[in-house]
Amino acid sequence: MKQSAITPDPQYYSRYINHVPDLDLSDALEQSLQTLLALDPAKLEPLGNYAYAPGKWTLKNVFQHITDTERVFTYRTLLFARNDQTTPAPFDQDEYAGNTFLDERSLKDVLDELIAVRISTIALFKSFSDKILLKTGKNWKYEMSVLAMGFTIAGHQIHHLNIINDKYLNGGH
DSSP: OBGGGOOSOOGGGHHHHTTSOSSBHHHHHHHHHHHHHHSOHHHHGGGTTOOSSTTSOOHHHHHHHHHHHHHHHHHHHHHHHTTOOOOOOOOOHHHHHTTOOGGGSOHHHHHHHHHHHHHHHHHHHHTOOHHHHTOEEEETTEEEEHHHHHHHHHHHHHHHHHHIIIIIISSOO
């Protein structure tokens, strides 16, 4: 299903979804994987512990944030898909980022983990029929469909890669 089939309006999460072209979700997720696979860890490694301003995340933190958020969102998506009416607890992205211990890991390792998670996410969404893609649940404080969650995952990556390009690669470093 395409992004244009998303209902109800995901409100806050449209800021991520709108980064993704109106194509089939499976294509959007596959494109997002290909984008990750095209990254050059050797080129990025020297910037792994770089933060573009005081109080901002390092490049490794940004990639880990994409991974952590994707794991949280796929769990929530699974709740929606399986008719589990549990309202998932919110997560504090800064608390997560502060507990990653990324100094002990290479940027390549962090990227490899993100790629593995994305491959798993693709498999999860491929298992959903159109009927399941239209099921809804509560993501944070917004009613969202399984379909919207998939596009949010793809768009969240684009959002952060835009920041990486602007602030880490082309910015003040």
